[in-house]
Amino acid sequence: MSAEPDDASEGRNFLLLAFSQVVLRCGWIFKTESIIIPAVLDLIAGPGWIRGLLPILNRIGQSLPPLFYARTLKSMAQKKWSLCGTTLAMGICFSALAFCFVPTIRGGVDAWFPQSATWPSVWLTVAFLVCYFFFFTATGLNQVGFGTVQGKLVRVTKRGRLMLVANFFGAIAAIGLAAWLLPMWLTNDDAQVHYIFGFAGGAFLLSAFVSALLKERHDKSPHVKGTAVELFHDAFSVVVEDLNFRRLAVIAFCFGCSLMLFPHYQALARERLGAPLENLILWVIIQNGGTAAFSLLGGPLADWKGNRLVLKLMMCGVFLMPLIAVVLIHTGPSGAVLFNWLFLLVGVTPVMFRGLSNYVLEISPRSEHPRYLAALSLCVAAPMVASPAVGWALDAISYEAVFLTISVILFGGLLMTWTIEEPRHA
Template identity: 40%
Template sequence: MEDEAHSQPPQQFRHENWNLFVLALQSVVLRVGWIFKTESVIMPYVVDAISGSGWMRGWLPILSRIGQSVPPLIYAERLRSHSIKKYPLFLTAVGMAVPFLILSVLWWRLEDRQVAWMGPLFLVIYFIFFSATGVNQLAFGTIQGKLVRPNRRGALLGIGGILGSIFAVIAALTWLQDWISMPNYDGFTWVFLFNGVAFLVAGLVSLCCSEHAEESSGLTSYKMIEPFANAWTVFRTDQAFRRAGIVAMLFISSLLVFPHYQWLGMNVIGTSSNDLIVWVIAQNISVGIYSPLLGAVADRFGNRLAIRIGLFAVSFTPVIAILFASGYFPDAEKWYWMTFVLLGLTPVLMRTILNYTLELVGPDRHPQYLSTMRICFAIPFVFSPLVGALMDWIPYEIPFIGVGLLVLTGALMTFRMSEPRFSDDA
């Protein structure tokens, strides 16, 4: 394995503290916007306002994962050729903002949001947003790999997580509850507008990074199939990456039931729309708690241990949700928010896995390895529409328990992963 901290020239880290501040601030602004579109609560609620069908909720995870994996893979080579990485980071943030600004205008103009074409159009816009998000996250990971040393990336994760949670919760308490409580779902006009503005501001913040130009190797022409072939080569030939990729696929299967936690609470346990804000806040506060904790573990002991701890915890989340819905707990609707506390581990673990990926190779190959890992994140989502349909056809306990077992298997498989920072082969 290459030692990143020594393979990069010293000038990369000359402004590291400033860049840590800028990247943390950018993460905070993104988190404030993100709380208004959480995939476990807000977006499924929007889909229920449009359609209410399980199959449509089932499309949300697969569209988000394909968008966050295939476009980054295709763009990875072009990103590598950019001598300044903050410009793609800015432009993709703008790409995240535009879909929500369009949704805001559409929602404002429509009185009946259940018109036949609204559902398909929403899914298309949702996919476009996550395509921009995927490339934005690839650009963030790449510029982080360029400007921040490995043993400080956990600190960046922690700072962005805890401050992001504080400001996101303040924003949600100030506006979100009133907006989602408006009659006829009119408040989503403002929710979508807030999303768009927040993502645009995050893009502007990223321009403040102090980044020196790299010597560009130029962009070589390649066929559309080539990025996928290169990703397969990475997965096939790099054992350390392959083990991590399999763990990532097992872990990410937990997102297959993400849109259905909201459904389970409101339709089985008997919660109300007033509980949505509690769930959103619980999930975001937990992100702020987990980020510095797992970040500290990752900086001191390596990302492998942080991933292992997080996966064991995530594997219990579906079981806890089922227990709340079983009827054995009195006042379960008052305590169901605890499920969303554990759901907050998911985005932190995704960032931790990507940080682990950065340490497997030198900076020049970061875009390729990060985009390949995102493909690993996406593969389980081919089953997402099926899981959504199963929620309508069979007892809901079966899909929930199934993904819990898959995540538990991934946690056990971390004992086979290597720890590149310490050149320790497990």
């Protein structure tokens, strides 16, 4: 249903989009929200319910702002400036967070508080969560912007190739940088967080510069303002009016449930299997290796057979993740070794996100891409209201009970992937 781009500069734009995403992924590995972010928060805070705030802040930032932004983005003459500006905001957020962890800055602020062991961690935890929220607000706008720019500048049968190039080469470059730099900045005795987050911020700023070089024709679309109620109605009407999207919304909701567990995999390994802090380096490398491998599978399949098949395969990996985690923590010393390789499956997540977005781009008219993408973000984010409760339940009940409950929900999402249409066969 989506019209093909007719821009004569498609080849140039393809390379620039791919390169900007490669650079973005090189920064992303230094702030991996399933590994590094929750581990740093554990170091300065501790309780599971605080760690449980991460997914809800993440998804609120990525869902509600795009909803209010969709009409503005639709009316922009050149969508690349949205992509550039939001990536720039991502870089600023992480640069500010890195600034908070600079030893001289952190020590100076600590001195303002009463001589208590808790106050320094309180201000740093609050600053951390605030920067994290604003970062993912920018990320949500960025993802809608990228999807819209991709829908305008890259034809349907090349979007899987773009996912492959961006994720595969991005993961390989990110792995090389992580293997080189993280051992210098992260040990069992010390975590130089300001260097880790500072590198991430710098990569995002560079990605913003690259996206500004895209060549894009001007659109002519009047700006239509709307109240909050009207904007929510825009997203809700997509679910009500489009049966196929309604089925996809169930898949997105179930996938969103899996995201609530992501900050807790590293905590599970450290608490139940005694994994050292240095294992974070290995885990981010394995996770990005998984992203590269699944992109090699998902990218060509998306262009050849369509995104429905990609969603089926990736959802299967998402479903298996918590089940395997529960099994491994009960298999003794061998489980500690095998648990490292569980993070290969975490690498499914970027491919699943891109598969959902690309599927939505195919089933919606080009003019409605921002609205459909914003509605998709809301569906993924909906279960996140339970995220703090999930973090509390992990401490109060058990990891096993929570992980197995989420697995049942994910199995329902996996079954739903057989009910959605393949747009290329319609």
